[in-house]
Amino acid sequence: MSGAAHELADRLRAADVGPGDTVAIAVEYGHRLPVGVLAVLRARGTVLLIDPALPSAMITTRLTEASVAVLVTDAVTGPRLGEAVAAAGDRRPLVLEWSGRRTDGGEAGTSSGEPADPPRPLPGDPAYLVFTSGSTGRPNAVLVSHGAFAAMVSAHGTVLMESAAAGCERFALNNPASADAVYSDLVALAHGGTLVVAPPPVRRDPEALAGWIAATGVEVLDATPTQIAALLADGREAVLEGLRLLVLGGEAVPPALWTRLRELTGTRVLNMYGPTECTVDVMCADLSESGPEPVIGRPLPGSTLRILGADLREVAPGTPGQIAVSGPQLADGYLNNERLTAERFVTLPSGGDGVGSAEVSGERAYLTGDRGVREPDGVVRFLGRIDNQVQIGGNRVELGEVEAALGSAPRVGQCCVVALTEDDGTATLHAAVVLTGGGTGDDGGAGAGADGVAALVAALSATLAPHMVPRLHVWPSLPRAATGKTDTTAVRGRILASRQDTAAGAGPERESVEQSVARFWRELLGVETVAPEDDFFAIGGNSLRAVKFVLRVRRELGVEFPMTRFFAGSTLGGCARAIDAMRKETADA
Known part of the structure; x- marks a missing residue:
């Protein structure tokens, strides 16, 4: 190498x-x-x-x-x-x-x-760039210096390589190339570890990932909570318990997943926290040493985390506020965007009544936009965002960027993008849109036509990464608040109501395989209509929901439909034909 x-x-x-x-x-x-x-x-x-x-x-x-x-x-x-x-x-x-x-x-x-x-x-030389979602519709490029990169490698070396992963030799290269977390995977090389590559098809398929972990003898896996939840939904606890160390990051850990992972035996589980602007990770919580509720723990060596009020002064423990990070892992800022850099990378004020504020005069800090609270024992709990940024499958997404892409798509007159939390604790994107030129639908786009919705999904897929393409709801108009602006709360409530109506509706006693698959998808993905050409992953599916779908096919249709076959053809029509063919093969056997 x-x-x-x-x-x-x-x-x-x-x-x-x-x-x-x-x-x-x-x-x-x-x-x-x-x-x-x-x-x-x-x-x-x-x-x-x-x-x-x-x-x-x-x-x-x-x-x-x-x-x-x-x-x-x-x-x-x-x-x-x-x-x-x-x-x-x-x-x-x-x-x-x-x-x-x-x-x-x-x-x-x-x-x-x-x-x-x-x-x-030199420490001040730029080391790498990572693009993150931008609220204006344009992505932001975060510039990380060699000094910040080296500080992250050192902190990970102390907390992971020399402690939690001490004695481990085989580390998974699992994080996507476009995510900053891939740089933390490379830390193993600096400590003499062996990187074992998890191919993209394996990372997306829980069944294949479980087989890959067992076959390669990987000891350390860094993954998103969504990826791990999919393994557990597929009944793969034994594979996780075969790991020496499991590192979670990229998104908040849902409470139910936190509880299940605390019950694993023989595997140490760490929950890491850190924005891209702070060089991957700056906080760590060991689940075995934490309580029953998810936390992001304590700062890594060299980093300082504070909970700030609106005046940028530190608040007392137990008081919620914005999470701010200081230390050598801070990025230089945003490439070619001095205004945003000045807004997010600030100098903390001196004086005031905040805890520790007098001793941080002139210190540079990054305002994460995350809300948190410091517990009496010093551990920090994550409380969500203070703006329109969400985490989808470990990827940071600004709702404004998705709305900008929708607004420039053909026939879109108005749009509103919201994020909803599913029953499994993961976040999904939904977009209410008003199409121009007539043919608009109501709660599902019945009048919009499958071709029109499919064309819009195709247009979005050409400009947005897959995890940023929202589930579409075509309406005649968007609800307005008294100010005349779009009522986001009403949009969210209407989408939730339509999903509950869909889930409450029972399927017909006798339905075709395609109708059954369509019903499963509507209920799992929270969409009102599904067309034969719709792709499961293009309309909001992910690996966890794919597992739930396959399990439902096995339970309700009696077909052992493998994940590999689903990933090979994930449109509604193709999936239904494959299941129907397997059903007939079983009947003829």
Whole structure:
């Protein structure tokens, strides 16, 4: 790995990459990802990891907004990125295709001698960029320095590698390339650990993930609560208990999941907390040492967390307020956005009555936008957001960005996006829309036509990541408050009422397989109508709800429908045909 990273770093330097130059890496998820990161850092460039599965328009935005100088890709992903690169116009980067093999024929993991290291990066040099959802409709690029990155590696080394994961050798590379948490997966390399790659199809399928964990002997897994809840829903407690350490992050842990994980035997479970702007994680809670309610714990070494009031002064324990983070892990700010950087990265005031406020004069802090409360014992509990930001499957989403994409889609006259909490504790996006040109429906778009709704979903899917595409509710008009603005509370209530009506309606005594599958989807996903061409994951499904669907098929239709077959064809029509065929095969056997 080191030899391959040196060689790629040499190629980058030959392309004039140096401090301040952004290098995007868009490769097949696997060994090339960590090797590419190490190579860019050694060349003193700034890393931007890009998930090749993102919509082409979103990739183009990242390339142009970050002023990418070089795009490192491979033979598999390169052709898929052609459209995105071309759309960057005169700002398109130099494309450098990389095979993952050394030019002398060696594999990426072999070494034939280490060349002399060039000058090392300075703490203030930029290390990597991560794009997060933006409230204005444009994503924000968070710039993290080498100093902040090194502070995170050191803190994780103390809390994880030298304590919770002490003695462990095999660590899962499980986090998506577009998430900042992938950098925490790479910490294992700095401590001599072995990274075992979990391929994307495995990460999405609980059954396959359980088999992969058992087959590879992975000891440490970093995952989102949604991913772990899907494993438990599929009855895979034994697989989790085979781990030495389970690390949760990316989203809040639902109380029911917290309770189940506290009951695991033989596996240590940590809940980590930290915004992208604070370099992955700054808080940690050990479930075995915590109470029955979810908490985010205490700060990692080097970081300081305060609960602030509206005047930015620290409030007393037991008083809710905004979570603010200080310390060496703070990012530099937002690329090309001085206004937002000044709003979120602030200097704490001196004096006042707040606890500890007098001693933090002039300290730089990041205002997370999260609400929290410090308990009497010093542990911090997360209370939600103070703005329109939500976590969907471990990904941060600004509702304003989704509304902006909806507003620019064809035929959308008005829209309102809300987040709802499901029975399983996960958050889902819903959008009430008013279509122009007639043909609007009411609570489900009956008059909008399946083709119109499908076209709108396709338009959104071309510009938004899958987890940002909301479930659509087509209405003749949106409710208004006395101020004349859209009444968000009324929108949320109306959607909830329509979902309850859907769940209360019993299916017919005799229905086709497609009708049964459609009914299951409506009840699991909270949508009013489902068309044969609708894809389960495009209309709000995730791995946890996929498990629940498969279990329901087994229970109510008597078909052992495997997850792998569902993931291979997840449209309503395709799924129904597959189940019907399996039903007939069973009957003929």
